[in-house]
Amino acid sequence: MIEEIYATWWIPRRFAGYRPARVSATRVWKWLNQFPASERMLLLRLTRCVQYLSEKALATMLVRENEKLIKRLNFAGIPNERIIYVQYDDAGSSSAVTLNLLRDAGLLERKKFRWMDYKRVKDFHEMTTSLEEGAIIFVDDFVGSGTQFRKCHKFCSPFIVGNFSQFLLAGCICEEAFKVLDAQNVEPAAGIMHGRKDRPLSGLGSLFSKSEIETLKGICRRVANNSGSGLGFDDMASMVILYRNTPNNTPFAFRGTIGQDPFVGILPRTTDLISEQQAEAARNVPVELQEKRSS
Amino acid sequence: MNPPKNTTEIKPGLIPTGLLKRLRPSEVFPSVNNPRRLFDPEPLKVLKENIRQHGVLVPITVFQLKGQSKYHILDGERRHRCCVQLEEEGQTITIPANVVEPPSRVAGMLYMFSIHNIREPWELMPVALSLKSVMADLGEQETQKLSELTGLSEPQVERCKILLTYPAKYQDMSLTPDPEERIPANFWIEAHAFFPVVETCLPKIYRALGRDGICDRLVDKYWAGSIKSVIHFRRITEAFEESRDGRAGEFAKALERYVYEVDFETRAAFDTFVMEARKIAGTLGACDEFLRQLKRGKIDHIVEKDEVVKRLNEVRRFIDKLLIKLEGGDAPKES
Numbered sequence: 001m002i003e004e005i006y007a008t009w010w011i012p013r014r015f016a017g018y019r020p021a022r023v024s025a026t027r028v029w030k031w032l033n034q035f036p037a038s039e040r041m042l043l044l045r046l047t048r049c050v051q052y053l054s055e056k057a058l059a060t061m062l063v064r065e066n067e068k069l070i071k072r073l074n075f076a077g078i079p080n081e082r083i084i085y086v087q088y089d090d091a092g093s094s095s096a097v098t099l100n101l102l103r104d105a106g107l108l109e110r111k112k113f114r115w116m117d118y119k120r121v122k123d124f125h126e127m128t129t130s131l132e133e134g135a136i137i138f139v140d141d142f143v144g145s146g147t148q149f150r151k152c153h154k155f156c157s158p159f160i161v162g163n164f165s166q167f168l169l170a171g172c173i174c175e176e177a178f179k180v181l182d183a184q185n186v187e188p189a190a191g192i193m194h195g196r197k198d199r200p201l202s203g204l205g206s207l208f209s210k211s212e213i214e215t216l217k218g219i220c221r222r223v224a225n226n227s228g229s230g231l232g233f234d235d236m237a238s239m240v241i242l243y244r245n246t247p248n249n250t251p252f253a254f255r256g257t258i259g260q261d262p263f264v265g266i267l268p269r270t271t272d273l274i275s276e277q278q279a280e281a282a283r284n285v286p287v288e289l290q291e292k293r294s295s
Numbered sequence: 296m297n298p299p300k301n302t303t304e305i306k307p308g309l310i311p312t313g314l315l316k317r318l319r320p321s322e323v324f325p326s327v328n329n330p331r332r333l334f335d336p337e338p339l340k341v342l343k344e345n346i347r348q349h350g351v352l353v354p355i356t357v358f359q360l361k362g363q364s365k366y367h368i369l370d371g372e373r374r375h376r377c378c379v380q381l382e383e384e385g386q387t388i389t390i391p392a393n394v395v396e397p398p399s400r401v402a403g404m405l406y407m408f409s410i411h412n413i414r415e416p417w418e419l420m421p422v423a424l425s426l427k428s429v430m431a432d433l434g435e436q437e438t439q440k441l442s443e444l445t446g447l448s449e450p451q452v453e454r455c456k457i458l459l460t461y462p463a464k465y466q467d468m469s470l471t472p473d474p475e476e477r478i479p480a481n482f483w484i485e486a487h488a489f490f491p492v493v494e495t496c497l498p499k500i501y502r503a504l505g506r507d508g509i510c511d512r513l514v515d516k517y518w519a520g521s522i523k524s525v526i527h528f529r530r531i532t533e534a535f536e537e538s539r540d541g542r543a544g545e546f547a548k549a550l551e552r553y554v555y556e557v558d559f560e561t562r563a564a565f566d567t568f569v570m571e572a573r574k575i576a577g578t579l580g581a582c583d584e585f586l587r588q589l590k591r592g593k594i595d596h597i598v599e600k601d602e603v604v605k606r607l608n609e610v611r612r613f614i615d616k617l618l619i620k621l622e623g624g625d626a627p628k629e630s
Contacts, residue, residue, distance in 0.1 A: 072362055073361070076361040077361050078361050119471070121470045125421070125424050133360075133397075133400075152472065155472045161400060162403060163360050163403065165361060165362040165363035166363075
């Protein structure tokens with residue numbers, strides 16, 4: 001009980017700035033009380049394993065990794081004028097937002113880099129043809145399985161002409177994406193390389209016993225309404241969460257059910273919220289959730 | 296040990312001698328070539344066993360791009376693939392690698408064309424754009440010369456050139472990332488023959504609308520579902536040819552209606568002019584008869600074979616060209 005009360009203090013502070021739905025003490029309390037007492041401590045222990053990237057932390061990480069990469073490229077003989085940053089998704093997506101974040105935090109505008117949207121393939125073709133050699137840096141905040149990146153890269157890569165070393169710069173890249181990047185001849189550069197051993201529910205770590213892992217997986221399945229394993233996309237059970245949104249490969253125990261009914265989450269994805277909740281979240285008002293459980 | 300067959304043929308001048316290094320398989324990027332063509336399982340198995348016993352005896356050729364720690368393969372994809380598999384099985388293995396300078400821009404594009412020859416044939420737009428650069432760089436416009444330089448077949452070069460005749464706004468319609476919103480590149484290639492037909496049969500309308508105006512109408516029809524398959528454009532050309540024997544006026548009326556009415560579907564418009572079924576039956580009959588005659592002739596062991604070989608090669612060249620012309624069609628749905 002004391003732990004649970006204490007959780008309503010440290011969890012909101014831990015996840016301060018989480019955008020889709022503010023993590024308030026009320027929300028934490030409601031979240032915990034959905035589960036029997038025997039499960040709550042396990043969930044709190046699992047929550048401590050989450051790596052949270054606030055906006056500031058992400059910006060700092062990106063700037064640091066970017067500076068390392070640029071230094072390496074300059075040393076290899078590639079000046080800033082031959083380095084192209086690329087957003088590989090639509091405007092408003094995480095890639096576009098992250099690139100803007102990096103551009104502002106790293107004061108990149110004045111450093112003569114070039115910028116490209118992956119969809120503008122003819123411009124991409126023209127730019128790389130005229131430069132002939134250089135480097136291309138794709139940017140994102142989080143890369144899980146690499147599926148989205150592969151799709152976008154496959155689309156634009158035939159238009160890259162000349163000798164361009166390619167990199168994917170991200171706040172976090174999961175281990176599963178490395179093979180995908182390798183197959184696309186792209187090198188990763190990330191603040192966090194999120195291996196399977198870092199994910200308690202993968203069974204490869206040692207923080208939880210086998211039976212505790214099975215209990216947690218059962219919770220995830222229940223919360224996901226028994227539609228799938230509840231461990232997130234590709235069953236990755238990723239434990240890295242970003243301020244802008246929870247990745248879709250995060251366990252449902254944190255996210256709650258889609259529509260937040262019957263289970264609410266402390267860190268729901270934008271798409272896990274219903275439209276009224278999304279609107280409230282956008283106004284940054286604590287979301288008071290109605291009791292929707294049928295008697 | 297003989298070098299494995301089916302390695303990428305490298306033109307002289309692209310691979311100067313360079314530094315020889317021993318690399319771990321993980322230090323080399325896997326090949327971006329189409330795996331289905333290069334990695335047929337049986338020959339790969341034989342190569343892998345050979346490497347397991349003797350190691351890699353013939354160095355692969357790699358280059359390293361500035362700033363990257365890994366190497367790119369220029370030649371030796373299959374040897375690398377086998378070494379990756381052996382390493383996954385627990386064997387410690389290193390690969391001798393000839394490290395050379397990265398290819399020049401033009402050489403890189405020519406290499407990309409050879410990859411295109413392996414990949415799916417409908418990814419034409421990036422090839423067309425690169426061909427444009429090659430044409431500008433080398434000052435070469437002739438199809439045959441471009442074919443020799445790039446390794447693309449002459450029909451493929453012709454198709455790329457057709458794509459390049461369209462204004463940018465139409466090319467861009469084939470460059471959208473979302474396949475649901477993309478018009479396939481072969482739409483423009485198949486539609487290319489439509490414009491001269493309109494110009495011939497409906498000169499006033501052609502002058503009034505212009506090529507782009509007619510093209511806009513074809514795009515509207517495509518999105519309206521009135522062009523169910525891009526191959527149906529061939530039906531229009533065929534109908535035009537067939538209608539010259541006394542049905543030209545009727546054809547012109549159908550064509551005018553087809554241009555102006557978005558919902559007027561291609562086959563509904565022109566099937567009445569086409570005698571495709573008879574042509575198909577005739578062609579199949581000719582093929583059957585040809586094979587029957589050859590088999591009956593039992594010419595496998597003839598002595599005076601020069602003229603026969605010459606004629607059979609002529610037949611083969613004709614059939615190869617015909618098969619290429621019969622290619623094309625709709626892009627398959629992307630998954």
